[in-house]
């Protein structure tokens with residue numbers, strides 16, 4: 531009597547930082563969407579909570595999905611556990627919310643499997659405790675996020691587009707990128723709101739996308755700038771960094787162009803995936 535569910539990657543189409551907050555986090559405005567690229571989770575009731583993973587280094591109690599299960603059990607007083615098996619497809623520590631999405635899917639699935647009956651609001655509160663991106667991953671679809679990323683205004687689906695993701699072989703710490711951001715990089719959220727308003731009227735190539743963390747990450751890791759340059763050379767319009775990096779994305783009109791871009795990226799020794807925004811949440 532188990533459950534098998536997808537956990538979708540997320541993409542920050544825009545990421546503006548409005549300023550630093552008293553709690554140490556940054557106030558954001560971000561237009562986010564779920565991608566079809568996904569991990570797959572299988573959950574079975576069991577006496578204890580256990581996380582297994584196709585990438586063995588992600589198994590065990592350090593996985594955010596494990597923390598999600600512990601949090602749900604504490605919040606509801608449920609006495610059982612679960613074996614959570616994660617098949618990873620979303621690149622790890624890439625700025626695509628893979629860990630956050632696995633945690634969100636775990637909350638959702640265990641609430642059903644355990645029959646704990648938490649409301650959507652209660653699940654969203656738990657999700658925000660687990661990380662800034664977890665509430666979006668729980669909701670899925672397209673949203674304008676504010677606060678530290680947890681306040682969501684849900685939006686209609688995006689027009690069709692092909693997304694090429696390219697990841698150079700480097701590890702980036704989200705906390706250190708936010709830590710290196712100075713007020714010069716702050717915005718007022720106007721770009722995200724403008725793109726949210728025009729995204730159904732104007733083609734993606736004309737969207738004024740922005741990521742405030744991009745210059746900071748490129749300063750620390752110039753290779754990210756090279757990935758963006760390649761995406762632009764390949765005809766991506768626009769091309770931008772995902773979250774705090776190091777993965778970058780480019781939008782294409784056709785799968786063929788994106789696939790040939792993926793081959794060019796792989797020839798340089800970088801990983802590449804072709805995907806698209808999820809048509810439904």
Ligand code: C5P
Pocket residue numbers: 554555556557558660661662663677678679704705706708709
């Ligand atoms: O919330 P999450 O654990 O994903 O955030 C990781 C780190 O990113 C935080 O510890 C913080 O340093 C930074 N962050 C931030 N402002 C946000 C989201 C994340 O400063 N809105």
